[in-house]
Amino acid sequence: MSDDKPRAAADATPHTGGSERGGSARGDGARGEPGGRFDRCLIPPMILGSVLNPINSTIIAVALVPIGVALGAPPSETAWLVSALYFATALGQPVVGRLIDLFGSRRLFLIGAALVGVAGVVGMYAPNLGVLIAARVVLGFGTCAGYPAAMSLLRREADRTGNDNPRGVLTTLAVATQTVAVIGPALGGLLIGVGGWRATFALNIPLAAGALILGALRLPKTPPSSRGGIAARLDLPGAGLFTVMLMALLLFLMNLSLGSLYLLAIAAAAAAAFVWRELRAPEPFIDLRVLGGNRPLLATYARALVAYVVAYAFLFGFTQWVEEGRGLSASQAGLVQLPMFLLAIVVSTLTGRREGVWGKLVVGAVGQIVACVLMLFLNASSPVWMLLVVALVFGVPQGLNNLGLQNSVYRQADPERMGASSGLLRTFSYMGSMVASAASAFAFGRHADTGGMHVLAWVMIGAATLFLLITVVDRSLGRLVV
Structure with missing residues (x-):
């Protein structure tokens, strides 16, 4: 464990050891000479690993109602399909992130991809809701490795090349996540229409196979660690x-x-x-001494929690209302989400290479509040164009918040614990998703009706307002440049 103090928001120089790649490692801990190029062979597995969780999140949003009908389960019970995955991921992210810091990205990436494939098979043949929830737990643990592995590789490549300007690659990761989110609801609706809700689990089998192949071929190997037993270090x-x-x-x-x-x-x-x-x-397990001395990073985690309460409540709760309360089909509900994700891609692409984080997060927080207020004007007879307008407004914060939070962690975290720190970002995000899932279950009960949707909207407004306050008062963000 490093004894270095956490970096200040923007002024410290990364100091980790060399790259994981055998021929490029610098055992003396020195940085490479500026001018090196990022190894673009790493980008495909980084992207695929990072999107395994988002694609399962967006697909399940349109599958909850069909699963409930098929298995005789109300929204208060199918909500566990959401919470189970994020519980497993919130728990697994710090573990896997720490393992990546200690033993390298490749091993953990491949193990995670294999678990995703297993979850796909179990979900295809699950006889009841309990087994389906178990499959989502396995899926949650399987998707833990992708994002911290990508962030760790990015940090190590910065050290190897001597170039500490990752805006392009960070934006690529953010846009890839948004693109998958675009595909997810529409693809989920298509799969349900063609093969039923079980097809949404079967999709994980080819995705896992692709991740295994890309990870085995392109991720760098690392020698076995000689720094003590795994159990002692975990x-x-x-x-x-x-x-x-x-x-x-x-x-x-x-x-x-x-x-x-x-x-x-x-x-x-x-x-x-x-x-x-x-x-x-x-x-x-989680170095509270390091976190306690790094208040900007703690504030980023708090922002992630409340921001994703809003994001996931919209993704899951609003989508259930669109299907059950408004009466649209699963495929139509997926299409309603499309404007949000398309605009999010545009926003991330246009703002990704711009320096600064504070402005992105403030606009993102205000955008969430506006979108949540618009939800209060919807009812069971609202025209489809009004649903599309709400989704479109949500696209602005969707594009800004993910990018701003990701970039904040990259600059605020101790470079030697980048895997664990980025894993914790996902942990707090998934804790937000668990709160959102619980809020949806509380608001809807046995039916996703309009009254419940309005209750959920007020919960979302409270969370978005808290997000705005935490951001506005954080002066460290003004000095943060990515």
């Missing part, structure tokens, strides 16, 4: 306490009632024990 007690905390919190959120307050007490006790453990562990 802090399994800390990981266990983190698991208990997340699970108790998730169960409380999914069953909001006075009778569930004991779950909140368990989560608080596990959180206190987790903090006590991590501050004393020689190799902590």
Whole structure:
């Protein structure tokens, strides 16, 4: 574990060791001479690994209602298909990110891709909702490696080449995620129309095969680590306490009632024990000492949590209402989401190479508030063009927030823990998705009607307002240049 202090928002120079690529490694920890070129052979596996989670997120949004009809499950139960994946991913991201920092990207990338394929097979033949939820858990763990592996490779390539200007590649990753999000709902609707909802799980089989092939051929190999046992370096007690905390919190959120307050007490006790453990562990699961000294990074994680409460509540909750409350089909609901993702691609592309983060996040937060207010004017008889307008407005923050948060972590995190830090960004994002899923289950109950959608919109307005406040008061963002 590095003893270096976290970098300031924009002024420190990265100092990690050499690239993972055998012939280019610099064992002395020195940076390469400026002028080197990024290895573009790494881009295809980086992109494919990073989009495995987003594509499953967007596809399931249009599959929830058909799954519920087929298996006789109301929205309050099918919501677990969302929460299960993000619970597994929120737990797995710090573990996998830390493993990537210690042992390199390739091994973890390939293991994750294999798990995605297994989840696809299990989902195809799941006989009931419980098995389907288990498949989503496996899928969550499988998609953990892609994003932290990409960010770690990007950081190492910057050290190898001596060029610390990743705006082009970071924008490529952001645009790829948005592109997949464009494809996801429409593709999900098409697959459901042709082969039923099980086809949305089967899609993971060819995706996993492609990731395995690209990862094996193009990702750099790293020698076996000689820095101690894996179990000792992963802090399994800390990981266990983190698991208990997340699970108790998730169960409380999914069953909001006075009778569930004991779950909140368990989560608080596990959180206190987790903090006590991590501050004393020689190799902590999550290095709270580093995070505690890096307030800008902590603020970024907080922004990610509340921003994605809004984003995922729209993706899952609004889509369920469009199908059940407004009466559109799964394929039509997917097409309603299309303007949001198309505009998000345009916004990310146009703003990706511009310096600065603060302005992007402020506009993104305001855009979320406006879009959520528009949701309050929708009802079961609203014309389709009004649904498209709401989706279009959501496209602006969708394009800005993902890019701004990703770029913030790249500059704020300790370079030697880039995998773990980028994994934690996803962890906080997925915690936001769990809150969004719980909010949807609470708002809708057994039916995704218009009244429930309006309740959900007010929850989203509160989260978006908090996002705006956290961003406006953070002066460190004004100095952040990517």
